[in-house]
């Protein structure tokens with residue numbers, strides 16, 4: 001079967017640009033996917049950052065200006081992974097170029113920027129844009145979604161979603177753009193990690209009605225090239241929110257931290273209902289726990305969190321054996337499989353990437369969190 005070839009251009013040859021280029025190299029792992037994807041171009045303002053892409057044999061073009069990549073007629077889809085203050089300009093350029101766009105979170109440095117990006121999408125006929133958020137593609141996260149959708153959890157009363165890092169624990173770690181408000185955004189860790197924690201809740205329609213937030217700027221300055229400089233973003237954020245829909249009313253706790261002891265990209269989601277519960281964390285990436293009541297030998301009826309291994313099967317089938325383990329690079333490949341399947345009109349009922357509207361909703365929660373923290377009260381996200 002000859003499949004449509006999709007040529008991908010990557011803008012931003014840093015941490016995530018390389019991660020995505022590496023994951024796409026494993027495209028042949030996908031079974032019966034409607035497109036054949038390859039990375040053919042890369043753009044970065046630093047010529048030295050482009051050199052790494054010499055190892056990706058399909059890359060034919062290297063640019064130091066993203067506009068040159070966007071003008072390349074060979075490229076069908078673009079992935080952009082740059083600093084948050086650059087999102088609005090580069091994303092709107094990409095949207096107006098007519099190419100499909102998978103763009104990194106948080107989708108603009110703040111709510112106003114995110115709104116303008118969404119306006120650009122809505123005013124560009126045929127635009128196809130999604131927001132990068134790969135961790136819900138872990139098989140365990142998909143099991144959590146299936147458990148929720150089954151209705152078997154009964155009336156939900158508590159949801160906890162977290163995304164935790166220990167990456168800024170060391171106060172001697174040199175400053176990066178991620179710890180500077182003018183590049184990352186004043187919400188700091190919420191811009192970094194908020195979309196990760198919010199993707200599945202928002203997909204379920206659980207946009208909080210009110211937000212109470214505690215934000216912490218724990219390390220106030222860090223070494224720069226010429227001495228200490230302000231590290232003026234929040235590293236940690238804890239949000240207690242209330243979700244109220246037509247038939248649901250429960251607490252949704254969102255935790256995003258850059259300083260969480262021992263955590264190296266720990267994404268977790270736990271849902272508790274009156275009839276059952278389910279929880280998954282990437283800390284134990286193939287283990288999913290389900291709550292039940294079980295007749296324990298010699299004990300009798302008890303409350304039990306039981307464990308099952310989720311294996312390797314995510315949203316799109318692969319040649320990987322179902323009993324193998326799944327990892328970060330697999331989640332990136334699965335996200336791209338969904339993105340390009342949807343682009344080709346062949347996603348069907350499968351789980352799709354975060355939408356621009358979901359990215360905008362995440363920004364509304366972040367905006368409410370900033371107001372809540374500043375004013376010490378619960379705040380309704382702006383509509």
Ligand SMILES: NC(=O)c1ccc[n+]([C@@H]2O[C@H](COP(=O)([O-])OP(=O)(O)OC[C@H]3O[C@@H](n4cnc5c(N)ncnc54)[C@H](O)[C@@H]3O)[C@@H](O)[C@H]2O)c1
Pocket residue numbers: 011012013014015016017043044045046049065066080081082083084086104105106132133134191192
């Ligand atoms: N999905 C995830 O798991 C995940 C993880 C980390 C970061 N991110 C997101 O990815 C984005 C980038 O983060 P990163 O960690 O890869 O950053 P990074 O600093 O490692 O890389 C950014 C790259 O962009 C380049 N750049 C700067 N200006 C540019 C321009 N005008 N045109 C082209 N390239 C330009 C820089 O030279 C650098 O190489 C951010 O939005 C971040 O929030 C997502």
